Amino acid sequence: MEAPIRRVMVYVDGTDESITAAEYSIALCAATGAELSAAFVVNTRALAELQKARIFLESEAADYQHDMEDDALRYLELVKSMASSKGLEAQTVVGRGNIHEEMRRIIAREHIDLLCIGEISHIRSRRDEMYDETDRTLRGVPCSVLVVRNPERVAQIFESMK
Numbered sequence: 001m002e003a004p005i006r007r008v009m010v011y012v013d014g015t016d017e018s019i020t021a022a023e024y025s026i027a028l029c030a031a032t033g034a035e036l037s038a039a040f041v042v043n044t045r046a047l048a049e050l051q052k053a054r055i056f057l058e059s060e061a062a063d064y065q066h067d068m069e070d071d072a073l074r075y076l077e078l079v080k081s082m083a084s085s086k087g088l089e090a091q092t093v094v095g096r097g098n099i100h101e102e103m104r105r106i107i108a109r110e111h112i113d114l115l116c117i118g119e120i121s122h123i124r125s126r127r128d129e130m131y132d133e134t135d136r137t138l139r140g141v142p143c144s145v146l147v148v149r150n151p152e153r154v155a156q157i158f159e160s161m162k
Contacts, residue, residue: 009037009112011103011137012075017118021148022079023158025116026086028146030161036088037110038079040072041095041102043133069094086161100136107141116146 010025012018022038029036076092083090093110095102107115120134138145148154 003032003034005032005034005113007037007110007112008034008114008116009039009107009110010079010116011118011134012038012040012079013118013134014040014071014075015118016151017148018075019078019118020151020154021116021118022082024146024148024154026079026083026088026090027154027157027161028114028116029083029088030086034113035091036083037091037093037112038076039093039095039103039106040076041097041099041106042068042072043099044096082158086158099133100140103137104140104142107143112143114144114146115141116148119147119149 005028008025008029010018010022012022025036025038028034072094076094080090080092093106095106103115106112115137117134117138120132120138138147
């Protein structure tokens with residue numbers, strides 16, 4: 001029988017919830033022998049919309065995108081370090097564009113079996129629901145999705161790993 005989970009990807013966006021998802025993904029991969037990848041998508045579409053609305057000048061948008069690129073690399077390096085501390089290797093991917101569309105492309109290209117994401121923030125309105133990128137990612141990717149909750153329990157699991 002073929003293993004149902006061979007490749008796991010964790011979506012990292014810099015939130016505490018995404019770091020909890022990374023901890024759980026690392027524990028899951030250690031337990032199942034699955035390969036681990038981490039993805040961060042720089043939301044250049046939102047940045048373009050801010051520039052179009054004249055909230056950012058072109059130079060400000062370029063600076064902000066550079067800062068987001070630096071954040072992506074920093075958070076992905078953190079996941080690699082966390083995995084390494086538990087004896088695992090993590091591949092990393094930086095995407096650029098609309099988050100849910102880019103995650104769909106990355107997951108298809110990387111042949112991911114399971115996407116782990118942090119707990120989704122509470123939706124306060126239909127408008128919020130339409131624009132929540134994590135929720136749109138959850139609904140649109142071509143693989144199974146695991147929403148990681150209970151950060152205290154996940155931290156205990158992660159810390160108990162050798």
